[in-house]
Amino acid sequence: MARYNAKESEQHWQREWETRQSFAAANDSTKPKAYVLEMFPYPSGRIHMGHVRNYTMGDVVARYMRARGNNVLHPMGWDAFGLPAENAAMQNRINPKEWTYANIAAMRAQLKTMGLSLDWSREFATCDEDYYAQQQKLFLDMLAKDLAFRRKSKVNWDPVDHTVLANEQVIDGRGWRSGAIVEQRELTQWFFRISAYADELLTALDGLDRWPDKVRIMQRNWIGKSEGLHFEFSLIGAPGGFEKLPVFTTRPDTMYGPTFAAVSPDHPLAKALAEKDPKAAAFIEECHRIGTSQADIDTAEKLGYDTGIKAQHPGDASIRLPLYIANFVLMDYGTGAIIGCPAHDQRDLDFARKYGLPVIDVFVPLATGERVTDVAFVPPKTDTVRYVQWAGKPGVMTCEEAMKRSLAMFEREGWGRREVNFRLRDWGISRQRYWGCPIPVIHCARCDVVPVPDQDLPVALPDDVTFDKPGNALDHHPTWKYVKCPQCGGDARRETDTMDTFVDSSWYFARFTDPWNDTAPTTPAVVNRMMPVDQYIGGVEHAILHLLYSRFFTRAMKATGHIAMDEPFKGMFTQGMVVHETYRKADGGYASPAEINIAVDGSSRRATLIDGGAEVTIGSIEKMSKSKRNTVDPDDIIGTYGADTARWFMLSDSPPDRDVIWSEEGVKGASRFMQRLWRLVNDSAAVAKSAPAARPATFGADALKLRKATHGALDKVLSGIERLHFNVCLAHIREFANALGDVLTRHATAAPDLAPDLAWAIGEAAAVLVQLVSPMMPHLAEECWQALGQKGLVSEAHWPQIERDLLVEETHTLPVQVNGRKRGEVTVAAGAQNPEIEAAVLALDAVKQALGGKPARKIIVVPQRIVNVVG
């Protein structure tokens, strides 16, 4: 029999699916909907193995749901705005738009070779005018609801490139491209008021029970809710307007332990002091010079500047604390001012020791009563400790209890109140870039900020831009920004900032439900039927920002009437990375997998360069990356082995949430299995020809055994896909294929006079096997489906009914343990009662021997599982 020709077959079936529109979703279907979505790609130009893994998993779920009878929405698009297009424009003198659309075309062609069951009719790119036009409407609706606003904000400014940099683009205090020292500048920026939903975004996490715990915990920490005490110090000797200093602390129980107070170098009070006091100004300057990178923070010494101002304790006027400007106090958390309690905070202790400030123990360990010396005493809040300075009084209680009682007391005394603080900041979306969605507002000297009127939307990006100057090409454009004010008709200027590309990806999933609507972002009747996404799949790297922004955006769209739900993603799954061995050459450089030969000698492996044969060291397994040169091109794999092989390998072995190690041997194993299935199905088809058309009334022992395996496999694989345990599903499929193979080898020689019931069972088994592999290897499955003479396409077939009565065994073989050690087995009827089983067990020689003639004290029978005799 001819080997399966993946190349020919895959092209053929991809064309067939396209002509039949097999994967188009219907917005008006009466079937239950299922929305399966993988994170859409950035059009870099080529797909990589991470994409292959992500889209294969999504495709298995989509195909599974379709065969379950759902109306499946499984779309694809492009997250197409962003900096790389501008960099390419600068380097290669190509227009960002041309570059992006050329990349999309190349990647679409690559994706199509994977045979994904996508509804391509809904495809769009976020840089399509049709898409960002609707995004501008959403922005204006949010502006009207005060969910979008402008505020002055500190940014990283690259003075050479004339651009704002994200924190990730600042490396050791320098711009990642220009290498220039980054300045902190105050600019007026656009924000989304995500903080208004902080509490809701936090509490709603509890309801997302089909999300990974890990992601929920990361979001919880990111939102960072903390409860504490808000109060004000009275300042003695402060400049005008700064008589009161608001402070937030999460430890109200330590209110009688501070020995200093401090404000951030960015605090308005610090700035006011700097104007009159050159030394203060110099200190603040120094603080700003110390970088914000992790390494800097780890090593930075605690530094302070004594302002000479005294902070008077609101509960006891006799306590007057020196007020410092301190480099470790952050302006954007709490009020930018702290109380320094050295005994119970390590930073405060370091600071106190450096400046010779006293240390007051508020509480001490119950057991030892030991006082603080070099290490601050910070026990878990639930620990019971001895308070020696609690609100001036002693007591023994947990910190939690003391905090609660302190708060209540201070509120009663009238100088403090309970306050909730969040770590979550409002979302700054202004980017001084060309290749993004223009913020649709006009600045007018008379009317201030004027939204672009509806009839003037979209604010389209001009195509005739140049990148010969650093900075924002929109700003440099000779005419684009000069407009008349829509309100007063006077000379005005367009906003030249564009939106953060995270905005584009915060609602694309909703747009997929009706991308044809050119009058509104969504069509409520449709979006409310097709959303939420039932299964979303993507990398953990988006666990915080993208997912949090999307959750916020869905709420903002609800507030502006574009959707009727809060949560966009009902089920969420984060898949692991694709990793590969690395190869190091003698000169220290990396070699790519395509450049080397591996020789196996027993259990040891040696790598040599194909060109020249020089020895190469096999290095650690790392994430596939260009710098380590350990990438494998999906095109090469699909060209050599076919898409089905690549898909099968991606799902085998490693659990989907863990990293998968790409190896040549593994791919070959997958390819071998594909060919094996092809033979198995063709052999089965030959045998099944002699089978009766109608299902036999009774089945003999061999046929029954095979049918049990068939329906057992069906049950295990389907429930495995449901739980996304793809690697286990594949093992069950292989096990079932082995079982069918055994039957064929045992009976193949007798094929002509094979019992009709067995022939029928073989036909059934082969058909089920093909259907079970169809979500993973869809092309091969179609080819096999045809070889078996089945009607229609397997991609459009419904799952067969699982015959549950075949899953029930008539007899059970139970392992028999004596004192927890296996000594034998008994086979009993399914309905056997315990006394009957116990008698059978005690009759076993091995059991009698193990008991050494003594009677059993107790017999534990776990039905259908195990028997344990206690001697």
Added chain:
RNA sequence: GCGGGCAUGGCGGAAUCGGUAGACGCAAGGGACUUAAAAUCCCUCGGCUCGCAAGAGCCGUGCCGGUUCGAGUCCGGCUGCCCGCACCA
């Protein structure tokens, strides 16, 4: 520093509820077919001990302890690795 996860053969991993640890695959070794190779098929494959053999026994899921008739799984304490956040008051 804070938060979370993981640890099972040579390797990736499997083991709904606590119930025969090592499914399935990769690699390796042996054999069959073949002029040969490829392909395919069969056998072995955690360790130790005993046995000519069929087989039998003991040990074994990072380490120490506990709960239980029974622990990879539950509890307490360690060790190592990985991830996220981080001067968050």
